[in-house]
Amino acid sequence: MVTTAAWRIAADLPDPELPVVTIADLGILRDVTEDDQGRVHVQITPTYSGCPAMETISEDLVAALTQAGYQRVDVEFVLSPAWTTDWMTDEAKEKLRAYGIAPPGPVRGGPVSLSLAVRCPRCGSPETRESSRFGSTACKSLWVCRSCHEPFDHFKAL
Template sequence: MPDPEIPVVTIEDLGILRDVTEDDRGWVHVQVTPTYSGCPAMDAIADDVVERLTRAGYLHVDVEFVLSPAWSTDDISAAGLAKLAAYGIAPPSPTGPVALTLSVRCPQCGSLDTRESSRFGSTACKSLWVCNACREPFDHFKAL
C-alpha cells in the first residue's frame, strides 16, 4: 500500500512495514515503525492497513506501532530508493559511523552543485534543496 505522504513508494519500500502475522483464528497482526517519533502519517497508515485487509476478507486486523529498533533510512529498499529518485526526491545516502552530507545529487539533472535551502521540506523527514546548475528545487529524504 502506498505511503500517504509519498504515494510513489509503498510502506514496504520504505521499510516501515516490519511484520505481518496471522494466527490460527485468522486474526492479522501488523507491525509498523514510524519514520520518526510523532510522524503524522501513522494514523492514516494504520487506517489504510485495516481497511485493505478487511476488504480482503480478514475479520480482525490490528496494527501495532513498534518503536524499537528505530527506523533508519537504511531500511528503504533498493526499489524504494529508485522510486524516490524517479519521483524527484533525492534519496538518502547510506549511513555509516559518521553521516556527513557534503552535497546531494540533483534528481532532475544529476549535478552535485546543490545547496540546502531549508532543513525541513514538504514533511519533517525531508529537507528542501536547490540545484545551482538547473535551478530546480527538490526534496531530499534525510538520512536517519
C-alpha cells in the same frame, strides 16, 4: 519470515506522503502475522517519532486487510529499534529519485557522514544547496539545484 497473503496486502500499501513507494519499500513494515481465524497483527515503525502519516497508514492497513476478508486487524507501532533509512530498499531509493526526491545515502550503523552535496534528482548535478532543513514533511529537507534551478526534496538519512 513466511510471506503470507496478509503480508502481501500490507506490503503493497502505498505511503500516503510518498505514493510512489510502498510501506515495505520504505522499510516501515516490520511484521505481519495471521491466524486461521481471520485475525491479523501488523507491526510498523515510524520514520520519525510522531510522524503524522502513521495514523493514516494504520487506517489504510485496517481497511485493506478487512476488505480482503480478515475479521480482525490490529496495528502495532514498534519504536525500537528505531527506523533507519538503511531499511529502505534500493528500489525505493530509485523510485524516489525518479519522482524528483533525492534519496538518502547510507547510514549503516556508523557515524552519519557529512554530505557536502546532494545530487539533483532532475539533472544529476552535485551543484546544489539546502534552502530549508525541513521540506514538505519532517523526514525531508528542501534543496535547490544551482544548475537547473529546480527545487527538490531530499530524504534525510537517519
